[in-house]
Amino acid sequence: xxxTIRYCSACGQPVTLSVPPGDHRPRHVCLGCGTVHYSNPKxxxxxxxxxxxxxxLCRRAIxxxxxxxxxxxxxxxxxxxxxxxxxxxTLEEAGARLELExxxxxxxxxxxxxxxxxYRARLLDLDFAPGEESLExxxxxxxxxxxxxxxFHTVRLTLEHYRADRQSGxxxxxxxxxxxx
Amino acid sequence: xxxTIRYCSACGQPVTLSVPPGDHRPRHVCLGCGTVHYSNPKxxxxxxxxxxxxxxLCRRAIxxxxxxxxxxxxxxxxxxxxxxxxxxxTLEEAGARLELExxxxxxxxxxxxxxxxxYRARLLDLDFAPGEESLExxxxxxxxxxxxxxxFHTVRLTLEHYRADRQSGxxxxxxxxxxxx
Numbered sequence: 001x002x003x004t005i006r007y008c009s010a011c012g013q014p015v016t017l018s019v020p021p022g023d024h025r026p027r028h029v030c031l032g033c034g035t036v037h038y039s040n041p042k043x044x045x046x047x048x049x050x051x052x053x054x055x056x057l058c059r060r061a062i063x064x065x066x067x068x069x070x071x072x073x074x075x076x077x078x079x080x081x082x083x084x085x086x087x088x089x090t091l092e093e094a095g096a097r098l099e100l101e102x103x104x105x106x107x108x109x110x111x112x113x114x115x116x117x118x119y120r121a122r123l124l125d126l127d128f129a130p131g132e133e134s135l136e137x138x139x140x141x142x143x144x145x146x147x148x149x150x151x152f153h154t155v156r157l158t159l160e161h162y163r164a165d166r167q168s169g170x171x172x173x174x175x176x177x178x179x180x181x
Numbered sequence: 182x183x184x185t186i187r188y189c190s191a192c193g194q195p196v197t198l199s200v201p202p203g204d205h206r207p208r209h210v211c212l213g214c215g216t217v218h219y220s221n222p223k224x225x226x227x228x229x230x231x232x233x234x235x236x237x238l239c240r241r242a243i244x245x246x247x248x249x250x251x252x253x254x255x256x257x258x259x260x261x262x263x264x265x266x267x268x269x270x271t272l273e274e275a276g277a278r279l280e281l282e283x284x285x286x287x288x289x290x291x292x293x294x295x296x297x298x299x300y301r302a303r304l305l306d307l308d309f310a311p312g313e314e315s316l317e318x319x320x321x322x323x324x325x326x327x328x329x330x331x332x333f334h335t336v337r338l339t340l341e342h343y344r345a346d347r348q349s350g351x352x353x354x355x356x357x358x359x360x361x362x
Contacts, residue, residue, distance in 0.1 A: 037190070040259060076221060077222075084291075092205075108264070110265075175263070
């Protein structure tokens with residue numbers, strides 16, 4: 001995922017790190033054709049699917065965090081919208097269809113150059129099943145969530161925020177960040 | 182920006198388009214070392230800086246949309262947070278310092294594989310000046326905004342939303358998308 005850029009993807013010649021004219025940061029610049037290769041943060045997009053007060057979680061069948069529980073989410077693809085990405089990931093990982101509600105949590109994760117976006121959503125039916133990347137998919141009451149077996153920090157923060165909102169009876173979107181260690 | 186991937190950035194050998202095992206989409210895969218090269222949407226992050234009911238706009242000194250007015254915004258950099266990106270772009274393009282308020286508009290722009298994020302913000306002082314990418318920087322009352330000279334669709338939608346919120350007296354975040362033409 002974070003392989004270093006050593007060669008130009010346009011012409012195949014070696015690149016060097018240098019600050020292009022008018023820029024402020026070192027970039028990978030091709031020594032042959034001069035193309036500047038930028039690297040930018042990636043969006044991870046998913047959903048918090050709800051059904052009669054329960055939330056849907058997926059147990060991961062892949063690394064990292066094999067065997068841990070997560071919300072359905074993954075890398076946004078080119079030419080998608082955020083909403084399409086959230087629905088596609090939920091369909092792929094949990095075989096489930098959603099009606100999306102609000103954009104619920106947005107976390108910057110600068111250590112790994114990612115932004116994690118989760119929609120609150122409503123499951124349309126109970127016809128779900130694990131996809132290739134999931135061992136199992138299940139609905140959890142709030143007091144059944146496997147808190148010590150949650151795969152990712154931003155997923156745990158989203159579930160904690162959801163629990164607080166359920167207790168207060170008011171949905172509030174949350175924008176936050178995970179400080180570099 | 183959207184140059185096609187022809188060579189592997191890890192080893193310099195040619196790539197081919199094929200669907201990797203377990204994947205659903207064609208990716209650029211290296212014929213030499215097998216590295217899969219993904220392409221994902223990019224984040225454009227900026228701010229809507231306010232000062233006593235006026236908003237700060239920048240007139241672009243670069244293409245695209247040279248000479249048109251925009252909110253300070255640009256590509257989020259690796260290892261940044263959304264908030265850091267909004268403050269940095271405003272400092273670079275308008276020489277201005279901000280106190281950020283809420284994440285105000287989020288637009289998916291699937292045609293160009295981008296997501297545009299704008300914070301509502303408060304200018305900390307009037308000590309601003311155009312950076313290298315701006316011809317001028319100015320504060321506009323709502324009825325002075327140069328509506329026919331706005332550089333980008335998502336900036337115009339953000340300013341229209343801001344005008345409506347000012348009239349209603351209530352700040353509401355907006356999540357939307359720009360359908361492909």
